[in-house]
Structure formats: structure tokens, C-alpha cells
Amino acid sequence: MNPGSPSRVEPEAVEKHNGSMPEAVRYMLTCWAVMIGGELLHQIMAVVASVVDPSALREVAKERAKNSDGEVSDALMNASVYGSIFIMAVLQLGVILLFVFALRAVQKQAKWAENARRLLQIFSGFFALRMLTLFMMAPASTALPTAFFGTDGVVQIILAVAGILGIVYSLDKAAVAWTKPKGGKPGPGGTPGDAPETKEN
Secondary structure: OOOOOOOOOOHHHHHHHHOOOOHHHHHHHHHHHHHHHHHHHHHHHHHHHHHHOOHHHHHHHHHHHHHOOOOOOHHHHHHHHHHHHHHHHHHHHHHHHHHHHHHHHHHHOOOOHHHHHHHHHHHHHHHHHHHHHHHHOOOOOOOOOHHHHHHHHHHHHHHHHHHHHHHHHHOOHHHHHHHOOOOOOOOOOOOOOOOOOOOOO
């Protein structure tokens, strides 16, 4: 090698030395962040639609009242309808918080980062399948403008595409290695995850 010429350094060695995040991991986290944000917006719009026009839930409550052979007052029925909307919103928020914790685990390389990556992959696939069903559905409410449902559909398509891209980037070797559990502490001159070698007598 010519002493005056610059030495060739592998990109992986530079990333490990600088402690920087691989490019595939950055894209994966960005796509999944967009997916989670889009799902949050979609669930907010779903709750708003249920509050503005709870006719579907009210019909379900009426059917249950008929099957129980009992008379239910309007006040009790309204309380049941809006109570179910509240419970639904809390459950949806809990699922989104799980996504956030999983994304943070992947970013911080937590102990369960590999399982968190798989969890986000599974739900990304679910959102992709849900996107396909959008073209076979019609708005169930007439109290809300068509533009509202159109906007919600666009949001679902965007978050589904982001989820698919997240899956693609998560299958990259760098992303898989990023979420692998570390084997041990770095030795002298070693990289994180390289356990110190023991000499045989």
C-alpha cells in the first residue's frame, strides 16, 4: 500500500466506530413512525365518526335490548353507546402505545428489540391487508361528508404503504443485525456484541 494514499475503510467499520445507525435502520424506523402516526390519526377519525353518528352502535344496543326482553330507556341506551365508544378508544390507544414502545425498543436496541421488530412486521402486514379491503367498502354513515371518509381512506393507504416499506427495510441484513441481542460487552478494540476471546491453556 502506498503510504501517501488514503487507506480504504469499510463502511460497516465506520458505522461501528462512530456508533451511528445504519441507513436501512433509519429508513425502517421512519417508515414505521409514519405508520404509527397514521394509525393514530385513523383511530381519532374513527372515534369522531362514532361520536357524530352513533346510529350503528345504537342499533346494536336496541337489538340487545330486544333479545333481553327488557325495556331500556333512551338515557341508558345513550350511556351504553358512548361508554362503548370510550372503551373502544382506550383499547385502540393501548394498541398504539404498544407500537410506540416496540418502535422505541428497536431504536434503542433493547433486549426485546428482535421481538418488537417482528411485532411491527406483523401489524404492517395487517395494515396492508386492511388497505385492500378499502376498495370493497362503502361509507356506513350519511351524517358525515364523503370527504371525511375519503381523507380517512387516504390516511389508511399512506400508513399501509409506510408499513410495507418498513417490512422491506426490516429484512435488510443491517436491520436484522441491529435488533439481534448482543452477546457480550466489547473487548479491547472490539465492537459491541463481541465477547472477549478466552485463551486455551
